[in-house]
Amino acid sequence: MAVHIVPAQVTDVQRVLADHPRYWGDRDLRSLHLLALVQEFGSTCLAARADDGIRGYLIGFVTPDGTGYVHLIATRDDTRGTGLGRDLYAAFVEAAREQGAVRLKAITSVANEGSVAFHRSLGFQARVEEDYNGPGRAMVVFTRALPGAP
Numbered sequence: 416m417a418v419h420i421v422p423a424q425v426t427d428v429q430r431v432l433a434d435h436p437r438y439w440g441d442r443d444l445r446s447l448h449l450l451a452l453v454q455e456f457g458s459t460c461l462a463a464r465a466d467d468g469i470r471g472y473l474i475g476f477v478t479p480d481g482t483g484y485v486h487l488i489a490t491r492d493d494t495r496g497t498g499l500g501r502d503l504y505a506a507f508v509e510a511a512r513e514q515g516a517v518r519l520k521a522i523t524s525v526a527n528e529g530s531v532a533f534h535r536s537l538g539f540q541a542r543v544e545e546d547y548n549g550p551g552r553a554m555v556v557f558t559r560a561l562p563g564a565p
């Protein structure tokens with residue numbers, strides 16, 4: 416079945432939210448799905464659409480200093496391990512570079528070993544930042560330079 420990675424629309428995110436456990440399991444991250452991000456950073460928010468729904472998505476934006484920041488990425492439970500997460504990142508890199516991004520950044524919870532393995536496979540450096548979310552609230556921070564960037 417064909418999968419098309421396209422700029423996301425608010426309705427794509429609403430479809431994801433209606434089926435949230437298939438992307439995030441037991442974790443409730445619905446409050447992080449800010450529709451304003453899709454409205455305001457439309458070209459760096461991506462949906463992987465197929466006939467059977469949204470296979471995966473990425474919500475990201477480029478900061479004024481040239482960081483392509485990935486706020487959320489998830490693939491549907493029946494699609495994991497097929498390369499879609501990698502493809503979503505590749506599409507994000509293309510869109511982010513058009514806006515001047517020279518590096519990538521993402522974060523995840525320290526317990527999310529799958530996300531750490533995934534980001535390492537994509538060439539990210541991972542480090543724990545102890546107070547990222549406030550005192551004593553650590554997060555894993557991923558960083559990667561973009562090839563060809565100064």
Ligand SMILES: CC(C)(COP(=O)(O)OP(=O)(O)OC[C@H]1O[C@@H](n2cnc3c(N)ncnc32)[C@H](O)[C@@H]1OP(=O)(O)O)[C@@H](O)C(=O)NCCC(=O)NCCS
Nearest residue numbers: 487488489490495496497498499500501529530532533536
């Ligand atoms: C993390 C996630 C997005 C990966 O998506 P995916 O479509 O399964 O990833 P891909 O198939 O493109 O895998 C790309 C690479 O990462 C590796 N990888 C992906 N998930 C992995 C895992 N759980 N453990 C180890 N390696 C993993 C793959 O082996 C692959 O490596 P390779 O290309 O060197 O062979 C997906 O597991 C997911 O949606 N998880 C739940 C949401 C989440 O935690 N998101 C990240 C936090 S923002």
